[in-house]
Amino acid sequence: MQPFEYTANPGRVVFGSGSIKKLGDEIKRLNKSNPLLLSTPQQKDQVQALESILKDASITPAGLFSEATMHTPTHVTDKALQYTKDSGADCVVSFGGGSTIGLGKAISIRTGLEHVCIPTTYAGSEMTPILGETADGKKTTRSDPKILPGTVIYDVDFTMTLPEALSATSGVNAIAHAVEALYARAGNPVMTLFALEGIKALASSLPIIVNNPKDVDARSKAQYGAWLCAMCLGSVGMALHHKLCHTLGGSFNLPHAETHTIVLPHAIAYNAPKIPEVMKQLADVLPESDGDTIKGLNILLTKLKVKRGLKDFGMKEEDVDKAAEIAVSNPYWNPRDIEKEPLRETIRRCWAGEEARADL
Missing domain, CATH: 1.20.1090.10 (Dehydroquinate synthase-like - alpha domain)
Incomplete structure (x- = not known):
């Protein structure tokens, strides 16, 4: 067998139908109480449904930023960062596919805020310490362990309406x-x-x-x-x-x-x-x-x-x-x-x- 090195990436996975109901508990486990919700414009209505789950856990979201878009353009990230600061959020919750999770990563690595992901596609960005961003028509990537989201909730129920x-x-x-x-x-x-x-x-x-x-x-x-x-x-x-x-x-x-x-x-x-x-x-x-x-x-x-x-x-x-x-x-x-x-x-x-x- 060839020599190799293996480093296990840290991270917590909560898997199963209905696991979204544990969102409040996961935020509390991180000792946070004021999450900023992230989505694309198309998934704005879906992510708003999380507010009742958080309310049951006595958590009030800091707000919803619903302008995530593909390839994580830096001008959108800049706008989201200002929203994060103004809202007083103490963590971010990204709901969606690679576009939203990429925005969550971009905010997290710039602010140090904890990042909880709720994937609704199979793209996989939630399990990588990699961030791809686009500026002036060019996409660049960087890798840093701090980019890796800390908690991922895989609830199959949110993939059932994926076209x-x-x-x-x-x-x-x-x-x-x-x-x-x-x-x-x-x-x-x-x-x-x-x-x-x-x-x-x-x-x-x-x-x-x-x-x-x-x-x-x-x-x-x-x-x-x-x-x-x-x-x-x-x-x-x-x-x-x-x-x-x-x-x-x-x-x-x-x-x-x-x-x-x-x-x-x-x-x-x-x-x-x-x-x-x-x-x-x-x-x-x-x-x-x-x-x-x-x-x-x-x-x-x-x-x-x-x-x-x-x-x-x-x-x-x-x-x-x-x-x-x-x-x-x-x-x-x-x-x-x-x-x-x-x-x-x-x-x-x-x-x-x-x-x-x-x-x-």
Whole structure:
């Protein structure tokens, strides 16, 4: 066995249907009493329902900031910080997906306030010490243990109304976290176990959810898989897949989960020649792969009925060259060297919506 290092990230997880009722107890456990609630404009009504739960625990929220948006733009964070200060909040509670949780992280790392997360998607940001922020059209990331939220409440009830399309892309986004953990430079056997179990859980449950979104068992399994996959991302770092997604999302304002869904099979195909053992491990946990990881991923995405081309979300063909330039300018570590022409072709295939193939 290869030598490795493993550092367990601190954090508390409360998992299960109805666990939202423990929100007040969790805030009191932190010795806090004046939480600021965070959401997107679309989830404002949902998060307001938490006020009655807090009221039952004799807790009055400091207020609700409902302007979270994707890619965590710094001008929104600045506005939220002022709101936090004016409200006198002593902790933040983020309710939603990666956009809201990202804002919670941005506030927490700047103020030192405790951060409690209530995820409603499978994006996984709640389990990582990573913050991605966008300013002047560019997205940058940083990692710091202090960014990691202290408490996460996984209540499957809040995922039951997640639209089928978003369930699919959010779930594939989670799978991407685990895939990169399998070949990460700082990988270890603990994360490999988490990654394979998480991918298996999501790959089996997501097609069920797309066809029957009210299936509670499938929803619970998907949330469990997303948690495991997020643990991987928070522990072992990122490579080409995430570099491409950060480049494309931040520079061309593309939707986060949809971009991850489109890029994933192509990024794996790019790295395939350098990760034969990982390709075998993935094939073993992907349904209908017949020993071929790329085939298994293409079949999975077909079953999930997701859009496969970045052009469907507004990216222009002339943006392909610009994206390739940005991606090679400051590359993440990757098992295969970042070569401009094969990478450009990878991005072109993502733009065009072609099925992935390992021929680069």
